[in-house]
Amino acid sequence: MRKAFILLIMMIFSVNAFAQTQWKVDPYHSSLNFNISHSGISIVNGKFLEYTGNLTTNGDALSDANFDFTVKVNSINTSVENRDNHLRSPDFFEVEKYPNMTFKSTKILATGKPNEYLLYGKLTIKDVTKDVIFDVHYGGTVTSDQGQKLGLKATTTINRFDYNINYDPAAAGVGKDVKIVAHLQFAKQ
Secondary structure, eight states: OHHHHHHHHHHHHHHHHHHEEEEEEOGGGOEEEEEEEETTTEEEEEEEOOEEEEEEEETTEEEEEEEEEEEEGGGEEOSOHHHHHHHHSTTTTOTTTOOEEEEEEEEEEEOSSTTEEEEEEEEEETTEEEEEEEEEEEEEEEEETTEEEEEEEEEEEEEGGGGTOOSSTTOSSEEEEEEEEEEEEEEEO
16 A cells, blocks of 8 residues: 555656756847936946746746746946946946856746736845846747747846945935846747
């Protein structure tokens, strides 16, 4: 009887392992973007060029999905070299000491609207970890001669002061709120 029970448990875990689908972010068809207020009158846009990301789903559905991202902060790009170098400095990201920022999901919930989700997780910047919630629009999947792809858009806004990015503490020149917009395409593994 005990052997039958153990065999049943092993079969359940085996079925669950096979039901999971692994996806890897396709950096050629994705972008990690941000924007922030400058002097209260305009917006500065930027992006990160180097990152890795993995997604685990049950089939193609996002319910119970797990996301895991690592971004190389040194790859920041605002199209202005002097500004990018300043952002890499201890005034902002301090990339020598904190080379990566990470995101690990904790749960994802359907909102009740078609293809709309709330993605909960832990965002770590400069060794500070905070809970964040992304609004996610699921674009669906497509199969081509290059394999199966899954697309989505995720957005959130964070307060940079929460992550010890304290340059311009009055936020008179550089705003405190940073909007993050990720356009992501994943390739099925």
